[in-house]
Amino acid sequence: MRVLVVGGGGREHALVHSFASSRLATQVFCAPGNAGIAAEADCVDVGGDDLPGLLAFARRERIDLTVIGPETPLVAGIADRFTDDGLLVFGPNARAAQLEGSKLFAKQVMEDAGAPTGRYRRHTTVAGAFADLDEQADYPIVVKADGLAAGKGVLICNDRDEARDAVDACLVEKRFGDAGDAILIEEFLQGSEVSLLALCDGKTVVPMAPAQDYKRIFADDEGPNTGGMGSYCPVPGFGPDVVERVIADRFQPVLDALRRRGVEYRGVLYGGLIVTAQGVKLLEFNCRFGDPETQAILPRLDSDLLELCLAAANGELAGVPVAWKPQQCVTVVMASRGYPATSSKGDVITGLAEAAAEPGVTVYHAGTARKDDHVVTAGGRVLAVSALGNDFAAARDAAYAGIAHIRFDGMQCRPDIAERAVRAEQGRLRLFPAGLAG
Ligand code: GLY
Numbered sequence: 001m002r003v004l005v006v007g008g009g010g011r012e013h014a015l016v017h018s019f020a021s022s023r024l025a026t027q028v029f030c031a032p033g034n035a036g037i038a039a040e041a042d043c044v045d046v047g048g049d050d051l052p053g054l055l056a057f058a059r060r061e062r063i064d065l066t067v068i069g070p071e072t073p074l075v076a077g078i079a080d081r082f083t084d085d086g087l088l089v090f091g092p093n094a095r096a097a098q099l100e101g102s103k104l105f106a107k108q109v110m111e112d113a114g115a116p117t118g119r120y121r122r123h124t125t126v127a128g129a130f131a132d133l134d135e136q137a138d139y140p141i142v143v144k145a146d147g148l149a150a151g152k153g154v155l156i157c158n159d160r161d162e163a164r165d166a167v168d169a170c171l172v173e174k175r176f177g178d179a180g181d182a183i184l185i186e187e188f189l190q191g192s193e194v195s196l197l198a199l200c201d202g203k204t205v206v207p208m209a210p211a212q213d214y215k216r217i218f219a220d221d222e223g224p225n226t227g228g229m230g231s232y233c234p235v236p237g238f239g240p241d242v243v244e245r246v247i248a249d250r251f252q253p254v255l256d257a258l259r260r261r262g263v264e265y266r267g268v269l270y271g272g273l274i275v276t277a278q279g280v281k282l283l284e285f286n287c288r289f290g291d292p293e294t295q296a297i298l299p300r301l302d303s304d305l306l307e308l309c310l311a312a313a314n315g316e317l318a319g320v321p322v323a324w325k326p327q328q329c330v331t332v333v334m335a336s337r338g339y340p341a342t343s344s345k346g347d348v349i350t351g352l353a354e355a356a357a358e359p360g361v362t363v364y365h366a367g368t369a370r371k372d373d374h375v376v377t378a379g380g381r382v383l384a385v386s387a388l389g390n391d392f393a394a395a396r397d398a399a400y401a402g403i404a405h406i407r408f409d410g411m412q413c414r415p416d417i418a419e420r421a422v423r424a425e426q427g428r429l430r431l432f433p434a435g436l437a438g
Contacts, residue, residue, distance in 0.1 A: 337410025
């Protein structure tokens with residue numbers, strides 16, 4: 001099979017890495033890819049948002065399956081364009097991708113599906129939003145841009161003044177462009193978050209192992225939000241029984257609610273869950289693999305990812321088994337100077353081979369490029385160092401042992417990734433309320 005992966009971050013490197021070892025793959029392409037992906041696939045100089053360019057490439061190269069990494073081309077309808085042209089694609093069509101493209105659509109589908117989520121109201125005017133805030137007794141509260149805002153459109157507001165500023169930022173200053181033309185004012189849910197990704201073929205939902213993501217830039221969850229600074233998989237206390245129930249009571253009804261609207265969801269459905277004192281609730285849906293969760297999930301996968309993606313794209317997931325390695329995985333992201341506000345480019349990266357030689361370690365590239373004989377930084381999140389271990393303590397030690405070899409000017413990474421998983425595994429911390437049952 002000739003496979004095309006669209007995107008060029010750490011998530012796409014993890015996908016390419018898995019596909020490159022598939023018994024089904026004869027050639028793997030990636031558009032545009034990065035310096036690390038280039039070692040495992042043929043990188044193509046076509047941007048991930050260049051739909052006509054991607055379509056022309058896939059036709060010319062007789063691609064058998066295209067797997068889409070980022071949300072922007074999915075929401076823009078890349079799956080529809082490929083399908084109309086008779087090309088097989090793993091990723092939801094534009095209507096299905098509205099689960100991530102419109103927070104309001106996602107809420108409506110969750111309500112139809114009876115899937116528990118935070119209370120919300122939608123506003124398009126400052127006067128309406130301010131009147132709503134005047135009636136709110138409980139803070140914090142969440143102000144969300146309805147549309148795609150590159151992961152920045154969720155604002156947690158501690159009091160009414162902050163909430164008014166957030167409303168202004170969306171509706172007046174247009175900080176998120178059109179994505180903030182409508183906003184949701186939403187109940188703040190207190191609890192521990194879990195990322196649950198599932199493969200879907202329109203009817204059947206097959207869960208992947210759960211993961212946790214570290215969103216803030218600094219240790220102890222301080223500082224601004226990022227795309228994700230680390231992850232681990234699985235999640236102690238969020239076992240297969242809980243996953244099964246969440247899939248049966250939340251994901252499957254959402255897929256069914258979409259089908260009642262004439263929408264077939266094929267691809268990854270990524271549920272951002274929060275475990276509250278009242279049980280598991282849905283914060284949001286994404287229509288793609290998570291980054292960096294994918295870099296922590298895929299090293300544990302003991303099945304052929306390409307076979308699974310192919311089955312999902314063909315509507316044939318029912319009964320397909322998915323196996324997992326018993327080890328735990330920890331992923332630590334290395335970012336460049338200034339991230340997340342800015343990023344630096346062109347700094348030489350050393351120690352990559354030494355890091356990859358550490359037992360259990362895989363180094364995934366994100367914002368990297370090749371310059372002369374060197375690999376250099378080329379974005380905010382630069383690398384994701386993943387490591388498998390027989391327990392979280394071993395996996396964490398291995399990931400940081402890999403990181404210790406790597407150097408580039410201005411590099412930053414969190415020192416505390418998976419610390420809580422180690423403590424939970426050793427019985428020194430409870431991540432979720434006792435008796436969690438989905
Ligand atoms: N890790 C968060 C995301 O992929 O959106």
